[in-house]
Amino acid sequence: MKKILLSIISVLCSLTTVGQDVIVMQNGDEIECKLVEVGVENIKYKRLSNLNGPTFVEEKDDVFMIKYQNGEKDVFGVKTEFQSQDILINPSSVMTVPSLIYDKDSKSGLSSGGTELSIKYAQRIMGADWNDFQMYQAKREKGKKLIVWSAVCRVLSSGTVMVGVFTGDIPWYIVASGLRLTSYPLLATGLVNTIKGTRGCKRLVRQHNASSLSFNPEFDFGLGMNAVSFYMNF
Numbered sequence: 341m342k343k344i345l346l347s348i349i350s351v352l353c354s355l356t357t358v359g360q361d362v363i364v365m366q367n368g369d370e371i372e373c374k375l376v377e378v379g380v381e382n383i384k385y386k387r388l389s390n391l392n393g394p395t396f397v398e399e400k401d402d403v404f405m406i407k408y409q410n411g412e413k414d415v416f417g418v419k420t421e422f423q424s425q426d427i428l429i430n431p432s433s434v435m436t437v438p439s440l441i442y443d444k445d446s447k448s449g450l451s452s453g454g455t456e457l458s459i460k461y462a463q464r465i466m467g468a469d470w471n472d473f474q475m476y477q478a479k480r481e482k483g484k485k486l487i488v489w490s491a492v493c494r495v496l497s498s499g500t501v502m503v504g505v506f507t508g509d510i511p512w513y514i515v516a517s518g519l520r521l522t523s524y525p526l527l528a529t530g531l532v533n534t535i536k537g538t539r540g541c542k543r544l545v546r547q548h549n550a551s552s553l554s555f556n557p558e559f560d561f562g563l564g565m566n567a568v569s570f571y572m573n574f
Contacts, residue, residue, distance in 0.1 A: 360388055362407040363398065371398075378406070378414070380455045440465065442538075442545045449477050449541060469544050476544070480537025486530030493523035 363371040363385065373385035376395055383398045383406070406414045443451040448462035463470045497519035504512030 361385070361409050363403055364405040364407065365398070366402050366404050368404075375406070375408070380452055381458055381461045439549055440545050442542045444480070444538070444541075449473065450545070466544070466548060469548060473541055473544050476537045476540030478537070479533050480541070483530045483533030483535075483537060486526050486533065488530075490523040490526035490530060493519045493526065497523065 361373055361375045363373060363375075363383065365371070371385070372388040373396075374388060374391055376384040376386060378384075380400075382400055383403060384395050385398070386395055387393060400416065403416055405416065408414075439452060440457075441451050443449060443456060446456035448457050448459045450457045450462045450465070457465070466473055497516045500512050500516035500519060504510070504516065
């Protein structure tokens, strides 16, 4: 009877571990969970103790490794000062840097692999070009607002003409002409700012992607009588 009970308990214990993922943090903490999504910037999961509860989010930089329920592992490595610059050198001597896409609909204006980037992550990826990127984004947004105001002026002009037709007062036609004339420079300035802002953002993204691909360090090894030398040329 005791053997049967022990067998049942062991089976129940093994069943409770099925479907369990483990997130290992950089500080060594382990989180037993059910993974929901592993994204570019963060990891979403539900705690194993409360699968129907809220979804938690951890930044990928704070995660050392993920142990999946099928036994596979994804190791992101120990966070160091060098890795914080998003420079990863693999044995094939090629740097892996996220390829960016200009996404005017995202908050940061950037996406990678179909995923929108947060402002914090986009700023770190763009580095010194981030301020210029924001400047072009602001120019584009200003252009869009000017285009809207141009449309408003044209609508008001049409409405004022109708009032002039019903009342027969000439001043209404003068006001309508003024609104119509005002809409033209607003539209022209808005289009110029929108086009320049969009082109500037796309140009900075292309420069970033090109500079990432052009980075190709060379490695050399040397053997001596009492030492082994290592040489890396950027």
